[in-house]
Amino acid sequence: xxxxxxxxxxxxxxxxxxxxxxxxxxxxxxxxxxxxxxxxxxxxxxxxxxxxxxxxxxxxxxxxxxxxxxxxxxxxxxxxxxxxxxxxxxxxxxxxxxxxxxxxxxxxxxxxxxxxxxxxxxxxxxxxxxxxxxxxxxxxxxxxxxxxxxxxxxxxxxxxxxxxxxxxxxxxxxxxxxxxxxxxxxxxxxxxxxxxxxxxxxxxxxxxxxxxxxxxxxxxxxxxxxxxxxxxxxxxxxxxxxxxxxxxxxxxxxxxxxxxxxxxxxxxxxxxxxxxxxxxxxxxxxxxxxxxxxxxxxxxxxxxxxxxxxxxxxxxxxxxxxxxx
Amino acid sequence: xxxxxxxxxxxxxxxxxxxxxxxxxxxxxxxxxxxxxxxxxxxxxxxxxxxxxxxxxxxxxxxxxxxxxxxxxxxxxxxxxxxxxxxxxxxxxxxxxxxxxxxxxxxxxxxxxxxxxxxxxxxxxxxxxxxxxxxxxxxxxxxxxxxxxxxxxxxxxxxxxxxxxxxxxxxxxxxxxxxxxxxxxxxxxxxxxxxxxxxxxxxxxxxxxxxxxxxxxxxxxxxxxxxxxxxxxxxxxxxxxxxxxxxxxxxxxxxxxxxxxxxxxxxxxxxxxxxxxxxxxxxxxxxxxxxxxxxxxxxxxxxxxxxxxxxxxxxxxxxxxxxxx
Numbered sequence: 001x002x003x004x005x006x007x008x009x010x011x012x013x014x015x016x017x018x019x020x021x022x023x024x025x026x027x028x029x030x031x032x033x034x035x036x037x038x039x040x041x042x043x044x045x046x047x048x049x050x051x052x053x054x055x056x057x058x059x060x061x062x063x064x065x066x067x068x069x070x071x072x073x074x075x076x077x078x079x080x081x082x083x084x085x086x087x088x089x090x091x092x093x094x095x096x097x098x099x100x101x102x103x104x105x106x107x108x109x110x111x112x113x114x115x116x117x118x119x120x121x122x123x124x125x126x127x128x129x130x131x132x133x134x135x136x137x138x139x140x141x142x143x144x145x146x147x148x149x150x151x152x153x154x155x156x157x158x159x160x161x162x163x164x165x166x167x168x169x170x171x172x173x174x175x176x177x178x179x180x181x182x183x184x185x186x187x188x189x190x191x192x193x194x195x196x197x198x199x200x201x202x203x204x205x206x207x208x209x210x211x212x213x214x215x216x217x218x219x220x221x222x223x224x225x226x227x228x229x230x231x232x233x234x235x236x237x238x239x240x241x242x243x244x245x246x247x248x249x250x251x252x253x254x255x256x257x258x259x260x261x262x263x264x265x266x267x268x269x270x271x272x273x274x275x276x277x278x279x280x281x282x283x284x285x286x287x288x289x290x291x292x293x294x295x296x297x298x299x300x301x302x303x304x305x306x307x308x309x310x311x312x313x314x315x316x317x318x319x320x321x322x323x324x325x
Numbered sequence: 326x327x328x329x330x331x332x333x334x335x336x337x338x339x340x341x342x343x344x345x346x347x348x349x350x351x352x353x354x355x356x357x358x359x360x361x362x363x364x365x366x367x368x369x370x371x372x373x374x375x376x377x378x379x380x381x382x383x384x385x386x387x388x389x390x391x392x393x394x395x396x397x398x399x400x401x402x403x404x405x406x407x408x409x410x411x412x413x414x415x416x417x418x419x420x421x422x423x424x425x426x427x428x429x430x431x432x433x434x435x436x437x438x439x440x441x442x443x444x445x446x447x448x449x450x451x452x453x454x455x456x457x458x459x460x461x462x463x464x465x466x467x468x469x470x471x472x473x474x475x476x477x478x479x480x481x482x483x484x485x486x487x488x489x490x491x492x493x494x495x496x497x498x499x500x501x502x503x504x505x506x507x508x509x510x511x512x513x514x515x516x517x518x519x520x521x522x523x524x525x526x527x528x529x530x531x532x533x534x535x536x537x538x539x540x541x542x543x544x545x546x547x548x549x550x551x552x553x554x555x556x557x558x559x560x561x562x563x564x565x566x567x568x569x570x571x572x573x574x575x576x577x578x579x580x581x582x583x584x585x586x587x588x589x590x591x592x593x594x595x596x597x598x599x600x601x602x603x604x605x606x607x608x609x610x611x612x613x614x615x616x617x618x619x620x621x622x623x624x625x626x627x628x629x630x631x632x633x634x635x636x637x638x639x640x641x642x643x644x645x646x647x648x649x650x
Contacts (some may be wrong), residue, residue: 017582021462040581096650097643122650124456127634128593129649131449134610134637135603137346183596243587256606257342258367262568262598268453269594271508273587278460281581285459303643309452310630312459318422320630324454325421325447 001291002059006031006050006080008039010244011089014280015064016042022284024314026094028060028092044104057083061294062224062287064088066280074099081106081114081301085294087280087286096122105299113294113302118286119279120270122143125250127304128268131250136264139254142180146170148246148275156221160214162206163185165234167241169197170251183253183263196227199241199252201234246275327384328609331375331405332391333364335569336414339605340389341367344361347609348641353385358621378587381591382408386619387612389412391605392624399424406431406439406626412611414444414604421447429626438619443611444604445595446470450575452629453593457577460591464579467505469497469518473571473600481546482523484571487531490559492566494522499576508578524566528560571600610637 005012008030020043029046032039036047048056053063053216063084067073071091071315077088081103090099096117107114117123122144129141138167148171157166176193179186198215202208212229215222232240256262272278286304289311293302313320328344330337330650333355344352345368354371357364361372373381378388386411392398394417402413406428415424432439442448446468454466475495482491501518504511523540527533537554540547557565574594581587597603611629614636618627638645 014581016397021581093650096646116648117650122461126465126650127456130634130638130645131452133649134613134634134639135449135606137639152453168392181596256339256346257599262602264598264603265596267596268593271506271590271592273589274582277581277587278589281460288459303646303650305635305650306633307454307458308631308633313455314459314462317630320455321421321425321628324458325418325442325451325628325630 001025001288002028002061003287004028004031004053004056004063004084005045005066006063006076007072008032008034008041008047009066010276011280011283012066012280013042014274014276015066015283016045016280017277018281018284021281022288022314025284025287028056031063032312049317053080054083060084061291062087064283064287066283069214076101077100077114078106081112082110083112085113085290087118087290088116088284089123090116091119091122093122100172100223100301100303108300113262113290113299115286115290115299115303115307117303119282120272121248123279123282123304124270125248125268128250128266129142130251130266130305132254132266135254136254136256138256138260139252139264140185140252142179142188142193142251143246143248144172144177144251146172146194146246148248148272149241149244153166153196153198153221156218157200157215160211160320162203162211163200164203165201167199167236167237169199171195171197177249180251180253181265181267183265189224190224194225196222197234198222198227198229200229201237202231243273243275244275246278247271247294288312288314312325326350327353327386327550328611328612329353329356329378329385329388329409330391331378331388331401332359332397333359333366333372334391335601336513336605336608337391338367339599339601339603340391341370341605342602343606343609346606347613347639350609353381356388378405379408385409386616387412389608389612391608392540399427402439402441402451403427403431406437407435408437410438410615412440412443412606412608414448415441416444416447418447425626425628426460433625436624437474438615438624440611440615440628440632442628444607446573448604448629449595450573450593450606453575453591454577455630457575457579457593458589461577461591463581463585464512464577464589467513467576467578468573469502469505469576470573471495471497471519471571473566473573473597474566474569476520476569478546481543482525482540485554487528487536488525489528489584490526490562492524492562494524496520496522502574502614505576505578506592508590510578515549516551519550521550521551522548523547524557524562525552525554526562527556531577568598569600570595570598571603613637613639
């Protein structure tokens with residue numbers, strides 16, 4: 001199966017790394033809106049200008065789109081789905097129905113298959129919620145994120161005047177996690193579920209107290225959380241915060257039997273050293289399924305909910321049943 | 326969707342309980358090889374003789390077969406798949422290819438859809454292994470079971486002369502679990518992964534030391550494990566060991582990136598108060614998918630690997646995307 005990578009930031013490099021672990025896949029090239037000659041890929045795969053992508057419609061089986069959800073993907077995915085089978089990791093939950101409709105229309109028009117919102121949340125966490133909800137119709141879902149770097153929150157801090165660099169970690173509150181795991185079905189406020197740890201490099205002479213106040217009081221991002229702010233040097237930032245770890249837990253606690261007397265707790269958890277490499281790995285597995293579905297005549301916009309798990313695997317159905325069932 | 330329950334032991338009652346939580350499903354009746362008049366169902370649903378099942382082929386959309394894997398299912402499932410869409414929880418791993426082939430042949434002949442080996446292991450744990458292996462091709466799988474009652478091991482103890490009743494709990498070794506969760510990729514022997522706790526009611530005057538020795542030395546079942554044997558009274562057995570809890574963990578630890586520098590740990594875990602009610606709940610969700618697949622003309626033998634997750638849910642695709650993605 002021949003794969004294109006559209007966009008080459010952290011996620012694009014994560015996809016590139018994942019493709020090396022999947023010998024049934026081959027990378028055709030990276031497509032970038034930057035000057036192709038300015039860009040050197042980790043594994044030396046060729047780089048092309050984004051606007052030449054249409055020259056590759058007959059060579060690429062699936063294009064993996066590695067853009068941002070805020071402004072890139074709403075344009076890119078419908079546009080590319082007219083010419084390619086595509087995957088994206090669109091994660092703006094509220095706008096998924098609208099994005100789905102536009103991609104569906106584009107893909108159906110030309111007989112392509114698109115899979116949106118792949119990754120781990122949305123993605124594997126969504127799958128966990130679906131399986132758990134179908135098996136335990138009477139129960140409650142909980143999702144915890146972290147400990148991990150939230151790039152959106154880090155960016156929000158960087159926009160504050162006087163901040164040179166910042167890294168924000170989302171951290172689940174251990175007591176809340178334990179309560180949920182015990183099956184106690186607690187009502188938890190935003191503040192009770194997660195704390196936020198901020199590491200900030202300030203400009204020389206910046207008012208640190210003011211920066212800290214602006215972070216703590218920032219609506220939506222920090223005001224509803226217990227937030228810690230630690231000022232560090234640029235060297236400490238490079239040394240201790242260069243990686244992008246993440247993870248989290250989806251937990252469903254439910255009951256069965258007369259008067260719900262039997263309690264059950266289901267949990268899916270991830271502990272990831274590199275969020276972009278793991279997300280890239282999910283996208284690559286999804287690319288395999290999208291290619292297969294398209295060759296079977298299954299067109300239009302899909303999510304992981306529509307993908308039979310066997311289609312994600314390089315193994316044959318017989319091998320899967322033998323090794324994994 | 327109209328459901329029949331074929332067999333009415335612990336699992337049959339578990340399916341009955343689960344069906345009450347799924348208002349889109351209706352129970353037609355229970356089919357038993359015992360005298361139907363001798364059997365009273367928990368929720369008062371009608372009971373029919375197993376050999377009259379064929380009179381219900383036009384009324385039942387999916388038959389959920391609740392028999393044992395050792396001798397019931399290898400006969401029942403292929404036989405019933407000639408007349409019904411069926412589900413079973415066949416769990417003899419080594420014999421799955423053979424069972425699959427027989428059920429496939431029967432179902433294809435008559436245009437039915439069968440799903441075998443549903444439940445949690447095989448079933449949800451198999452799905453977890455598949456998703457994890459496709460996302461992290463380079464890594465190791467670990468499965469732990471318990472703390473929970475193993476009915477096969479309890480039965481094996483009951484067959485020892487002088488034993489009136491017995492309950493065996495399989496218990497993961499906490500240190501092994503922690504090592505795996507840390508991403509250390511340990512090599513673990515059978516003994517290092519699980520211990521076995523046995524609670525035994527002995528006949529009056531039985532030689533307890535001999536019973537204990539026979540349990541500890543029993544090949545396959547106990548000889549490879551650290552096994553504890555505790556003698557209890559019949560009253561204690563009834564009071565403390567009446568339930569059938571179970572659970573476990575599937576963990577995959579893998580790596581991505583240059584020289585595998587980034588480690589990732591994925592875990593799916595279950596903590597169940599009632600193994601049969603939870604397993605019954607999985608079968609009921611699968612019944613929904615089997616009915617839908619059959620109405621779409623997808624025939625033959627399937628496993629959960631072949632089921633698009635959305636087909637398990639009572640919600641519409643739009644609702645699933647909105648609520649769970």
